[in-house]
Amino acid sequence: MLLRHTPKEVAERKALTINPAKTCQPIGAMYASLGIRGCLPHSHGSQGCCAYHRSALTRHYKEPVSAATSSFTEGASVFGGQANLVQAIDNIFTVYEPEVIAVHTTCLSETIGDDLPQIFDKARKDNKVPPGKTLLGAPTPSYVGSHVTGFSNMVKAMAALAEPGEQKNGKVNIIPGWVEPSDMAELKRLAELIGVAVTMFPDTSGVLNAPLSGEYRMFPDGGTPIEEIRQSGAALGTLALGEYCSADAARLLDTKCKVPCSVLDMPFGLQATDRFIDALRVLAGSSVPDEVAVERGRLLDLISDMHQYFYGRKVALVGDPDQLIAMTEFLVSIDMCPIHIVTGTPGKKFEKRIRELTEGMGREVNVKAKGDMFLLHQWIKNEPVDLFMGNSYCKYIARDEDIPLVRWGFPILDRQGHQHFPTVGYMGGLRILEKILNALLDRKDRDDEETTFELVL
Amino acid sequence: MGNAETLVQWEPNDIKEKLLRKYPPKVARKRARQIMINEALENTTPEIVANVRTIPGIITMRGCTYAGCKGVIMGPTSDIVNLVHGPVGCSFYAWLTRRNQTDAGIKGEDNFMPYAFTTDMQDSDIIFGGEQKLEAAIQEVYELFHPKGIAVFATCPVGLIGDDIHAVARKMKEKFGDCNVFAFSCEGYKGVSQSAGHHIANNQVFTHLVGTSETERSDRYKINLLGEYNIGGDGFEIDRILQKCGITNIATFSGNSSYEQFATANQADLSCVMCHRSINYVADMLETKYGIPWIKVNFIGAKSTAKSLRKIAQYFGEQELIDRVETVIAEEMAAVETAQLEVVPRTTGKTAMLFVGGSRAHHYQDLFAELEMKTISAGYEFAHRDDYEGRQVIPNLKVDADSRNIEEIQVEADPELYRPRKSAAELAALEEAGLKFKEYEGLNPQMEEGTLVIDDLNQYEAEKLVELMKPDLFCAGIKEKYSIQKTGVPMKQLHSYDSGGPYAGFKGAVNFYAEIDRLVNSKVWSYMKAPWQENPELSATYVWE
DSSP states (O other), X not given: OTTTTOOSXXXXXXXXXXXXXXOOHHHHHHHHHTTBTTEEEEEESOHHHHHHHHHHHHHHHSSOOOOEEOOOOHHHHHHOXXXXXXXXXXXXXXXXXXXXXXXXXXXXXHHTTOOHHXXXXXXXXXXXXXXXXXXXXXXXXXXXXXXXXXHHHHHHHHHTTOOOXXXXXXXXXXXXXXXXXXXXXXXXXXXXXXXXXXXXXXXOTTXXXXXXXXXXXXXXXXXXXXXXXXXGGGSSEEEEEOHHHHHHHHHHHHHHHOOOEEEEOXXXXXXXHHHHHHHXXXXXXXXXXXXXXXXXXXXXXXXXXXXXXXXXXXXXXXEOHHHHHHHHHHXXXXXXXXXXXXXXXXXXXXXXXXXXXXXXXOSOOEEETTXXXXXXXXXXXXXXXXEEEEOXXXXXXXXXXXXXXXXXXXXOOSXXXXXXXXXXXXXXXXXXXXXXXXXXXXXXXXXXXXXXXXXXX | OOSHHHHTTOOHHHHXXXXXXXXXXXHHHHHHTTEEEOOOBTTBOOOOOOSOOOOTTSOBSOOOHHXXXXXXXXXXXXXXXXXEESSHHHHHHTSSOSOBOOXXXXXXXXXXXXXXXXXXXXXXXXXXXXXXHHHXXXXXXXXXXXXXXXXXXXXXXXXXXXXXXXXXXXXXXXXXXXXXXXXXXXXXXXXXXXXXXXXXXXXXXXXXXXXXXXXXXXXXXXXXXXXXXXBTTHHHHHHHHHHHHTEEEEEEEETTBOHHHXXXXXXXXXXXXXXXXXXXXXXHHHHHHHOOOEEEOOOBSHHHHHHHHXXXXXXXXXXXXXXXXXXXXXXXXXXXXHHHXXXXXXXXXXXXXXXXXXXXXXXXXXXXXXXXXXXXXXXXSSOOHHHHHOXXXXXXXXXXXXXXXXXXXXXXXXTTTOOOSSOHHHHHHHHHTTOOSSOXXXXXXXXXXXXXXXXXXBHHHHHHHHHHHOOSEEEXXXXXXXXXXXXXXXXXXXXXXXXXXXXXXXXXXXXXHHHHHXXXXXXXXXXXXXXXXXXXXXXXXXTTX
16 A cells, blocks of 8 residues: 555544645746746745746646746845845846746745835846836745645736726637646637637647747747737636636736626536636627537537446545536536545635535535645545546555546646647547546446456447 | 767867857856866866856756755655645655655555655744644644654745744654654755755754664674665665675665664664765764765666675675675676677767766766767766865865855764774775775766866756757756757656666666667657658649649
C-alpha cells in the first residue's frame, strides 16, 4: 500500500493539512499571465516560488514556461523588494523584450508589505519601462485562498486595465476561468460558429500547446493582445465562466466600465454548455446555427446509448470549485452519483451549491471546501466508489483502493491530451464521457469472469 | 549538427562576447566573471565566480533554500514525517516531484513518502503568529501516525514573522518522549540558491539524528554513502554492487534512507562522498566528531564506478575485499563493454552540454566520455568555487553577507564515540599509495581547453549557447527542457532523468548508453519541416488537363 498510514476512521484535524487539494495563489497568477500575448510573468519573491511554479506548469503542459523572479535575498526581505523589482523590470525589458510584464506577489513580499503600484511608479520614473510597454500587477498572498484565488486576482488585474468605451465595440468578453488551452480554443470556436466576436482573456491557447517547429519563441503567437484587454471596457457584455475564477474580473468590468456581466458555470457537460451557448446568443443577438445543435445532439446520443453504464455509479471528485460544480451537475444529469466531493479552496458557497445540485440524487453526499485528499481517501474507505476523477495525485488513492481513475483538473503530470483536446462544450462533454466509459469498461473487462466476458458492450 | 565541421566554427571568446552582448552593463560585468573559458594552466585552474546572488529578472534555473533542505536532503527519508510550516504551496510543490525512489517494504514499515504535510498557514497565522498552529499540527501528526521523527521546515513568512520553530520542536519532543521532533530554519530567501538549504539540512541531521542509536553494527566493511539521492533508483544499483562486493552501506545520505540509518551512521569506517556540494559538511563533521575519514567517489560511469570500488577496497586494505571487488568489476564490465561497443559507433564525436546541480554536470562527463562524446560546455546551478576549481581554494573563499547568515556549527571530537579509523601513519601510507582523503579536484580540470564553464546559466544564455554551438545534446532540468527541444536539439533531464534511470553503477551505465543513443540518433528531430515547407515551389497544372 502506498498510502498505508491513512486510517479509515475520520478524526477531526484543526491544524494539519495532509495531501492538499489546492496549492498557493501565485501559480494561478502565473498561469493566467501566460494567457496575455507577449507577456512575461514575474514572481515578486524568493526564486524558489518561481522555480516551483514553472516546474509544475511545465510538467503539466510539457511546454516551456518562462517566468522571472525578484530573487529575494535575506537583505531584500528585511529592507523591502523595491530595488530587486526595479532591477528585474529593467533586465526583463532589455533582455527578453516582452510587451507586458505581469507581476504577482508571494507570501514573502506580502508579509513585508511591498506595494506593487508604488514600485511600478518608481520603475517608470527611473525610465525602466520602455514606451508602449505594460506593467501589470496582482497581489497574490499565498496564505489566502488557493491557486484559484491567485488566478482570479490576476484576471481581475487584467480587467483593471480596461478602459470605458464611449461606443460599444459589438464584442462580447469571455472570461474562461482556469481551463486548458484546448478549452479556450474550443470556446472561441463555438463563439465563431455562432458568429459572435469575442475578446477572451486570458487565452493560453497557442502558448501552452505550441508546435514543435525547430524554433523556440519565448512569446508564441497565442495569448490575448493587451490592446484587446484594454478595449474590453467597450464590450456589449461579459460572460464570466466560474464564480471562483472569473466573477471578480467581470464585476470589476461592470462597475468600472459599465459592461454588464453574467456569471455562468464553466461549460462542462450538457446543461452548463446549453446555458453558455444561450447566454452568448442572447447577449450578442445572434442565432445559433444547426452545427451547434448537431454537436449537442451527438453528446445527448452518447449519453442515451451508454446510459446503463453511467446509471447509479458512485463517483468521488476532487479539484477546484468551478470545475467541481459543473462536473457534479453533469454527472448528476446522466444519473451518476457523485458522493464524495472535495476542494482545497475555501468557500461556503461551494458546499451549498454542491448540496443543491445533488439534492435529488437520494444519496448521502460528503462535500467539503478547504478539505484535503487525506480526508477524501478516508471517505472513500468508508463508502467505496466506482469511479474517481481528479488530478494525478489521485493515482495513489486509486491504486490502493483499486478504483478506476479519470485524470481531470490540475495538475496532470503523468498523462497527455489535456492541452490538446477540450473538455468544455458539447464536444468536450463527449471527451469526458469517452474517458469515463473507457475507465469503467476497461475495469469491467478486467474484472469480468471468463464466462461473462463479452465482446459487445 | 555538432559534427567536426561545426565544432571549428566557434571560438570561445566570441561565444562569450555574444552571450554578454545584450545585457545591461552591470549584468554583463557580473556574468562575465561567471563565464569562464577553460584554459589548462600549470596545476591550477582559472578562477570562476560562483555561489553569488542571482540577478533579479534574469530567468534562472535555481531554486530556493527550502528546496535544497526539504526537497533534496530531507525529502528521501521514508520514516520521518516532513511537516512544512507555511502556506500550502511549498509543501505541495515538493510533494513527490523529485524521483527519489523508496523501498519501504510491502507493508508494515513506515513510509511517509507519498504524503505531504503542511500547516497551511492562513492570514490570521501571519498576523498573530503561527506557533500555536504548528504545535497543534505536530500533535495531530503524532496522534495519527506515531512516527519516529517529525521534521519541521520553515518557509519564507515563518522567519519574517518570527515563529520560533525550534522552541516548538523542543517542547513537543520533550512532551512525546518517544518521537524526535526537530526543525530547519530553511526559509526560501536565505542564501543565494538551494545550496544554503543543503548546509542547513546537513547541520540539523548531524545535530539531531546522527549517533542517536544504540544498535551496534558489527559488519565488516562499513561505509556511509553521502550525497546520493536515489533518483530513478541510482542508490538501489549502487547498493546492489556494494552488497555484491561484501561492503555494507550503513547509511545513504539520503536516498532510500531511514531514521535508523542516520542514527547509526557514526559507526561506519569510511564516508564516501558522491555529491560533494550538497553533503561535504556532513562528511567533515563525521570525521571531526567520530573519526571517520572521507573520500570522494563517483558511481556515475562504469569506469568511475570501478575506480570508486577500488578506492574503497584500497582503504580497507584487505586482500579478500580487494579480490572480491576485482571479481565483481570483471563480472559486471562484460555487459557494460558489450553495450558500449554496440552504441559508441553512433555516439562518437557527438557533443553535449551539461548544466545541472552541484555535481552531476561533472560526474556525467564520465558517462559521455565512455560514449566518446565531447562535453563542450558545462556548469553548475548552485555550486561553489571549490566544486569548479577543487577544494584547495576553500581557505581563500570570501564569506559574503549571504553565506554569513547560514549557520556553521562547531563540532568537536566526541569524548566517547570518537575513534580514529586509521593511524596517522596508515593514512599517510594510503595517501602515498594514491588514495586521497578529503579531496575533490572539481569540474574544471576535467574539461578540455577552450570549453566554456558557466555558473548559474540562465535561459537566455542557454538559448544562445545552443544557437551558436549547436550541441547534439543538452542536459539540464525540467524548466529548461522544452525551450531547448523546441529548437530541435534533444534535451536530457539530469535532475529527474525524464522518468528514466538508474544511470549509476554498471547497469546504470548500460541504461544511459541506450538512452543517449536514443536521444542523439532519433529520427524525431528530422521531421521539423513539412514537405511543402522544404520545397515551397509550386508546379502549375492547367485546369483543362
